[in-house]
Amino acid sequence: MDLLSFFPEWVLTHGAALLVVLPLLLGAALAVVPSENAAWAISLIVAILCSLIAFALCVQTFGGESLTYAMGGWDPPHGIAYVIDSLSAPVLFLISLMAVLCLLYALPSVRAEVEPKKRAPFYAAFLTCLAGLLGMVTTGDAFNVFVFLEVSSISTYVLVGMGASRDRRALNASFNYLILGSIGATFFVVGLGFLYMETGTLNMADMARILRDLDGGSRVAQVAFAFIIIGLGLKLAMFPLHVWLPGAYAHSPSFVTAFLASTATKAALYLLLRFTFTVYDFEFNYVNSSVMFLLVGFGIAGMVFASLQAIFQTDARRTLAFSSVAQVGYMLLGIGLGTAAGAAAGYLHLINHAVIKGALFICLGAMWYRFGITRIADFRGLSKTMPWTMGAFTISALSLIGVPFTAGFVSKYKLAAAVAGEGWWWAVGVIVVSSILAIIYMGNILKEAYFREPPIVNGEVVARNEAPLMMLIPMWALALASISIGLNSDVIVATANNAAELLFPLADALPGGIFQ
Amino acid sequence: MIPSVLILDITLMAMLVVVAVSIVRMRSLFAIVMLQGVYSLVSAAWFVSLDAVDVAFTEAAVGAGVSTILMLSAMLLADRQSKPLEMHRQVGPLLVVIVTGIALFYAIPDMPAFGDANSPANSYVGMDYIDRTTDEIHIPNVVTAVLASYRGFDTFGEVVVVFAAGLGVMLLLGLNGNAGKWRARPNGISVCSHALPSAQAARGESVASLANKRKTEKAAVEAAKDAGGQS
Amino acid sequence: MNPHVILRVVAKFLIPLIVMFAFYVQFHGDYGPGGGFQAGVILAAAVILYALIFGLDAAKKAVPPAIVRIGMSLGVLFYGGTGVVTWLLGANYLEYGVLASDPADGQHYGILAVELGVLFSVASVMVAIFYAFGSRQPDLSDEDW
Numbered sequence: 037m038d039l040l041s042f043f044p045e046w047v048l049t050h051g052a053a054l055l056v057v058l059p060l061l062l063g064a065a066l067a068v069v070p071s072e073n074a075a076w077a078i079s080l081i082v083a084i085l086c087s088l089i090a091f092a093l094c095v096q097t098f099g100g101e102s103l104t105y106a107m108g109g110w111d112p113p114h115g116i117a118y119v120i121d122s123l124s125a126p127v128l129f130l131i132s133l134m135a136v137l138c139l140l141y142a143l144p145s146v147r148a149e150v151e152p153k154k155r156a157p158f159y160a161a162f163l164t165c166l167a168g169l170l171g172m173v174t175t176g177d178a179f180n181v182f183v184f185l186e187v188s189s190i191s192t193y194v195l196v197g198m199g200a201s202r203d204r205r206a207l208n209a210s211f212n213y214l215i216l217g218s219i220g221a222t223f224f225v226v227g228l229g230f231l232y233m234e235t236g237t238l239n240m241a242d243m244a245r246i247l248r249d250l251d252g253g254s255r256v257a258q259v260a261f262a263f264i265i266i267g268l269g270l271k272l273a274m275f276p277l278h279v280w281l282p283g284a285y286a287h288s289p290s291f292v293t294a295f296l297a298s299t300a301t302k303a304a305l306y307l308l309l310r311f312t313f314t315v316y317d318f319e320f321n322y323v324n325s326s327v328m329f330l331l332v333g334f335g336i337a338g339m340v341f342a343s344l345q346a347i348f349q350t351d352a353r354r355t356l357a358f359s360s361v362a363q364v365g366y367m368l369l370g371i372g373l374g375t376a377a378g379a380a381a382g383y384l385h386l387i388n389h390a391v392i393k394g395a396l397f398i399c400l401g402a403m404w405y406r407f408g409i410t411r412i413a414d415f416r417g418l419s420k421t422m423p424w425t426m427g428a429f430t431i432s433a434l435s436l437i438g439v440p441f442t443a444g445f446v447s448k449y450k451l452a453a454a455v456a457g458e459g460w461w462w463a464v465g466v467i468v469v470s471s472i473l474a475i476i477y478m479g480n481i482l483k484e485a486y487f488r489e490p491p492i493v494n495g496e497v498v499a500r501n502e503a504p505l506m507m508l509i510p511m512w513a514l515a516l517a518s519i520s521i522g523l524n525s526d527v528i529v530a531t532a533n534n535a536a537e538l539l540f541p542l543a544d545a546l547p548g549g550i551f552q
Numbered sequence: 553m554i555p556s557v558l559i560l561d562i563t564l565m566a567m568l569v570v571v572a573v574s575i576v577r578m579r580s581l582f583a584i585v586m587l588q589g590v591y592s593l594v595s596a597a598w599f600v601s602l603d604a605v606d607v608a609f610t611e612a613a614v615g616a617g618v619s620t621i622l623m624l625s626a627m628l629l630a631d632r633q634s635k636p637l638e639m640h641r642q643v644g645p646l647l648v649v650i651v652t653g654i655a656l657f658y659a660i661p662d663m664p665a666f667g668d669a670n671s672p673a674n675s676y677v678g679m680d681y682i683d684r685t686t687d688e689i690h691i692p693n694v695v696t697a698v699l700a701s702y703r704g705f706d707t708f709g710e711v712v713v714v715f716a717a718g719l720g721v722m723l724l725l726g727l728n729g730n731a732g733k734w735r736a737r738p739n740g741i742s743v744c745s746h747a748l749p750s751a752q753a754a755r756g757e758s759v760a761s762l763a764n765k766r767k768t769e770k771a772a773v774e775a776a777k778d779a780g781g782q783s
Numbered sequence: 784m785n786p787h788v789i790l791r792v793v794a795k796f797l798i799p800l801i802v803m804f805a806f807y808v809q810f811h812g813d814y815g816p817g818g819g820f821q822a823g824v825i826l827a828a829a830v831i832l833y834a835l836i837f838g839l840d841a842a843k844k845a846v847p848p849a850i851v852r853i854g855m856s857l858g859v860l861f862y863g864g865t866g867v868v869t870w871l872l873g874a875n876y877l878e879y880g881v882l883a884s885d886p887a888d889g890q891h892y893g894i895l896a897v898e899l900g901v902l903f904s905v906a907s908v909m910v911a912i913f914y915a916f917g918s919r920q921p922d923l924s925d926e927d928w
C-alpha cells in the first residue's frame with residue numbers, strides 16, 4: 037500500500053464524505069466569485085482533488101473490502117452511511133477524472149459558448165452537478181440516492197439550458213429533459229416509499245438483509261422494484277425511455293455534452309446494478325424474470341433501433357447521442373444476463389464507453405469551436421483542416437465500433453463471450469449487427485472528413501486551423517487511453533471482475549475466475 | 553360506528569380528486585394556478601388529519617403560498633390559455649397512468665393497515681428515533697431531530713437542490729430580466745452551410761413533432777445543397 | 784388619491800408581523816412544527832408581498848438582488864460549514880455532538896446552526912425566483928430570440 041502513504045491519514049478516513057462535500061461547498065462559493073478564471077481554476081483544483089481521493093479509495097477497496105463512513109456520527113441504519121467498495125470506487129474515479137479532463141477543455145470552450153458574466157455561476161452549476169453524481173455513487177442510503185439524484189438532475193437541466201446562446205433549441209431540450217427527468221425521479225421515490233413501507237429502513241445493506249429474510253417480500257416490494265427500475269431507466273436512457281437524450285446531448289454546450297455523455301448515464305447504470313443485485317437479489321423470482329426479459333429486451337431493442345436511428349441523423353451530435361443509447365443497450369444486455377461474467381462485461385463497457393464518448397464529444401466540440409459546425413455535411417475536409425482533432429476522433433470512432441486493439445473491442449469481446457457462455461448465440465449476432473451499424477454511422481462522418489476537400493469560403497479554400505492545446509490534451513489523453521486499454525486491459529478487467537465478484541459472491545468458487 | 557376522522561379523511565380525499573380532475577379539464581391557466589393552490593391547501597388539511605403536522609405546514613407554506621405566486625408570475629410571461637392537446641398525444645400518457653394505477657392497486661392488498669403500530673415503518677427505525685431523541689438530542693420535536701441531525705446530510709442535499717434551482721433561474725433568466733441576448737460565436741471562421749432554424753421554427757418545436765423537425769432539417773440540407781450547386 | 788391606499792396601510796402593518804412569524808417558526812422548530820424550510824418561505828413571502836404592493840423596484844431597493852445572490856450561497860456554506868467545524872473538532876461530518884461539552888447540547892446547537900443555513904438559502908432562492916420572473920418583460924420581441 038505504498039500509493040496510500042502519499043495521502044494524509046485524515047483524508048483517508050473522511051475521504052467518502054470529502055469527495056462530495058468539497059465540490060458542494062466550493063460550488064456554492066463559486067456562485068458569488070466574480071472572476072471567471074478564478075472560478076475555472078477552483079473547479080479544476082476541486083476536480084483534481086476529488087480524483088486523487090477517488091483514486092485512494094480505489095486502491096483501498098481493490099482487495100474487495102468496503103469502507104463505511106457514518107454521516108453525523110450516527111451508525112446505520114439510523115444515520116446515513118456512505119459506503120465505498122470495489123463496485124463504487126472505480127465509478128467515482130471515472131466521474132472525477134472525466135471532470136478534470138472536461139474542465140481542461142472547458143476553458144476555451146466555455147469562453148466561446150457562455151456569456152461572460154455567467155461563466156462563474158456556470159462553473160458553480162457544474163460543480164454542483166459533479167457533487168450530485170459523486171453523491172449518488174458514494175452513498176449507501178437509498179433516500180440519500182434520491183436527494184443527490186435531484187442535485188445532479190437539477191443542475192444538469194440548467195447546464196443543458198445554457199446551450200441556448202449557441203442554439204435556441206437547447207431550451208426545448210432542457211425542458212423535455214426536466215419533465216421526463218422529474219417523472220423518472222417521481223417513479224424512483226415512489227418505489228423507495230414502498231420499499232420503506234416493506235422494510236422500515238432506508239439503509240441499502242439493511243434493506244437487502246430484510247428483503248432476504250422475507251424471501252423477496254410481498255407485492256409491495258415487487259411494485260417498488262418495478263418503480264425503481266422505471267425511474268432509473270429514464271435516467272440512464274434505457275431504449276424506449278431515451279427520448280430526452282438526443283436533444284439534450286445535441287444542443288447543450290459542448291463541454292456539458294462531453295461531461296454528461298461520459299458520466300451521467302453511467303452513475304444511473306451504477307445505481308441499477310446496486311438496486312438489482314445488492315438491495316434486491318437476483319434469486320428473487322420477480323427480479324430474475326423482469327431483469328431477464330425487460331432489461332435484455334430493452335437492451336437488445338436499443339442496440340438495434342437506436343443504432344438505426346443514428347444512421348439517419350444529419351447532425352453529428354445527434355448521431356453520437358443515439359449511439360450512446362445503443363451502447364447503454366450493450367450494458368443492459370450484460371447486466372440482464374444475470375451472471376457474474378455478464379455484469380463484469382457490462383461494467384467494463386460502462387468504463388470504456390465513458391472514455392470513448394468523452395473523447396468523441398470533445399472532438400465535436402473542438403470542431404464547433406473552430407468552424408461552427410455540427411452537421412455531418414459540413415465535416416468535409418476536416419482531416420486536412422484539423423488533422424490532430426480528426427486523428428483523436430478516428431481512434432475513438434474505431435474504438436466505438438470495436439476494432440481490435442481498442443477499448444471498445446475489449447468490452448464487446450467480453451460481452452460476446454459472456455453471452456455465448458450462456459448459450460445465447462442469437463445475442464452474439466445482435467452484437468455483431470449493432471457493430472456493423474456503428475461502422476455505417478461512424479463511417480458516414482469519417483467519409484466526409486477524409487474523402488472530401490475542405491469547403492471554400494469567400495473564394496478561398498479553408499486553411500488549416502487546429503484546435504487549441506487545451507482541447508487537444510484531453511481528447512488525446514482519452515484517445516490514447518482507449519488504445520492502451522485495448523493493448524493491455526489487465527488492470528481494468530481486474531477492476532470489473534472485482535466489481536462483479538461483489539455482486540455475485542459465488543463467483544469466487546468458480547475455477548479460473550470470471551473470465552476464463 | 554364510523555369514526556369521524558375517517559369521514560373527514562374521505563371527504564378531504566374526495567375533494568382532492570375533484571380538484572385534480574377539474575385542473576386536468578381546465579384550459580385557463582389562471583384558474584389552474586389558483587386550483588393548484590386549493591389542491592395544496594386541501595392536502596395540507598388532510599396531512600393535519602393524518603397527524604403529519606410538519607408536512608402540512610410545509611405544504612401550506614410552499615404549495616399554497618409561495619408557489620402559487622411564482623406560478624402566477626411565470627404565467628404572466630406565457631400564454632393565459634393552454635392549447636388543447638390532440639387526441640393521439642393523450643393516448644400515451646393515459647396508458648402510462650393506467651399501468652401505474654394497476655401496479656399501485658396490485659400492491660394494496662399486501663400493504664400494512666394505516667397506522668398499524670406493528671408495520672415495519674412504525675416499529676423499526678422510526679420507533680428508535682422516538683425512543684432515542686430525548687436522550688441523545690435535547691429537543692422535543694422528533695421530526696426536527698431526524699431532519700437536521702439523524703438524517704442531516706439529506707437535508708444538506710435538499711438545501712443544495714433549492715440552491716441549484718435558484719442558480720438555474722439566475723443563469724437562465726437573470727435576476728434583473730436581462731439574460732439571453734448574448735450569442736455564442738466560434739473562435740475561428742464559420743463554415744456552417746446553413747443558418748440556424750428561424751425563431752418561429754425553434755419555438756414551435758415540441759416533443760412529438762420530432763418527425764416534422766427532421767423533415768425541415770432535410771429540407772434545409774437540400775436547400776443548402778441546391779444553393780451550393782448554383783454557386 | 785392612490786387607489787391602493789388601504790392595501791398599502793394594511794401591508795405596512797402585516798409585513799413586520801409576517802417577518803416576526805417567520806422567525807418564530809424558525810426558532811420554535813425545535814419544539815413544535817416548523818423549521819428552516821417553512822420559515823424561509825414565510826420570510827420570502829414578506830418580501831414578495833412588499834414587491835406586489837409597493838412595486839418591484841421598491842422591493843429591489845429594500846432587498847437588493849446582489850444580497851439575494853449572496854444569501855443563496857451563504858445558506859449552503861453555513862450548513863456545510865457547520866459540518867466543516869465538526870471536522871475541525873475531530874468528529875465526523877455533521878456530528879454536532881462535539882460542538883458543546885455535553886453531546887446532547889451540542890446536537891441542539893448544531894441543529895440551530897444548520898436550520899439557519901436552510902433559512903438563508905430557501906428565503907433567498909424564493910425571492911430570487913420571484914425577481915427573475917417579475918423583472919422579465921412579459922412580451923419578447925422577435926429580436927430577443
